[in-house]
Amino acid sequence: MGDEQQVHAVALRAREAAAELTPLTRAAKDAALRAMADALVARSDEIIAANLTDVARAVAAGTSEAMVDRLTLTAERVAAIADAVRHVADLPDPVGEVVRGSTLPNGLELRQLRVPFGVIGIIYEGRPNVTADAAALCLKSGNAALLRGSSSAYDSNSAIVSVLRDALAGLDGGVPVDAVQLVPGTGRESVHQLMRARGLVDVLIPRGGASLINTVVTESTVPVIETGVGNCHVYVDADADLDMAVSLLLNSKAQRVSVCNAAETVLVHAGIAAEFLPRALKELHEAGVTVHGDDAVRGHGEAAGVPVAEATEQDWAEEYLSYDIAAAVVPSVDAAIAHIRRYSSQHTEAIVTRSQPTARYFTARVDSAAVLVNASTRFTDGGEFGFGAEIGISTQKLHARGPMGLTEMTSTKYIVTGDGQTR
Incomplete structure (x- = not known):
């Protein structure tokens, strides 16, 4: 037969x-x-x-x-x-x-x-x-x-x-x-x-x-x-609590890398990049994560003594499922949204911010299956949502x-x- x-x-x-x-x-x-x-x-x-x-x-x-x-x-x-x-x-x-x-x-x-x-x-x-x-x-x-x-x-x-x-x-x-x-x-x-x-x-x-x-x-x-395919983003806003942002980024990326709700790109507002990126890059490096960054991210990495690979066009669209993450500095929340619209697989995106108006603006304009505010991307899961199984x-x-x-x-x-x- x-x-x-x-x-x-x-x-x-x-x-x-x-x-x-x-x-x-x-x-x-x-x-x-x-x-x-x-x-x-x-x-x-x-x-x-x-x-x-x-x-x-x-x-x-x-x-x-x-x-x-x-x-x-x-x-x-x-x-x-x-x-x-x-x-x-x-x-x-x-x-x-x-x-x-x-x-x-x-x-x-x-x-x-x-x-x-x-x-x-x-x-x-x-x-x-x-x-x-x-x-x-x-x-x-x-x-x-x-x-x-x-x-x-x-x-x-x-x-x-x-x-x-x-x-x-x-x-x-x-x-x-x-x-x-x-x-x-x-x-x-x-x-x-x-x-x-x-x-x-x-x-x-x-x-x-x-x-x-x-x-x-x-x-x-x-x-x-x-x-399933998850090119998930974390956007760190100008009004982010930086301690929270580092914690959420590490959990989103490194808690378990081989799953579709792991973060694959981090976008950082230019207004807090100089303060946030040296610390975040060091902690990602210590967790074994290789960062693929744009020129601005690589500059902050060099100043902090942390190696950062040069990001290519492919990196922005990559679902790594590994200890890798793409990183870019953006001038505004609108620039972050535009980047997500271009490269996202519409799985999960997260924003870290203390500004409720910015959070509402982001969640209204990002078109993905799940949009999280001040929470790890790893929560996009049937069990975590209370559905029991998926x-x-x-x-x-x-x-x-x-x-x-x-x-x-x-x-x-x-x-x-x-x-x-x-x-």
């Missing part, structure tokens, strides 16, 4: 499973999620053994240490994955929520309800924990999951999906096993077929780097929710924007009840 036939076969099974999932009660879905979590822990040795194969292959291929770490599973990490699945079980179920309702003048009762999308395809890179996270979020929101991870984690993902499906099979019934499926194949063709399965797959969510996301967005005929950070403007929790994994339908009205 070729890639097209294989992908269509799993998609057809997913559609059948989705129809069975829609009417399930929260209790049934939560019981399934808890069984999945227990199975992950019980069979962690099996999952780790499969993961060792992926890790050995990655090391032999010369994969970077950071990427190998993202790929690696340990008993503690598997336990954390299981805890995340249990946490999803504890979250409110969005399915069936009444978004709005009214009685029309003709007596018809109108209700708009949240309903699952149906079949969600998720294309992702690297981290095998996404396999369990995505399966849990899809199941809780009543969707069947078609999971297509990277070939680098194929053995790990296969083992996790096998454990999850066995857990569903061991239940008394209700939740179909095909609610969770791994898309077959490790080559590009199976990804291409998933992207072209319009009519079988209701929506695709890519999770990964810019290249993956761009490929899915531009080549898919299935509707796509664009997620499938990704949406950087598009249709349906969902920002952290995508369970609610964002549903659509709506109208239920209209009458007693014989005709038009």
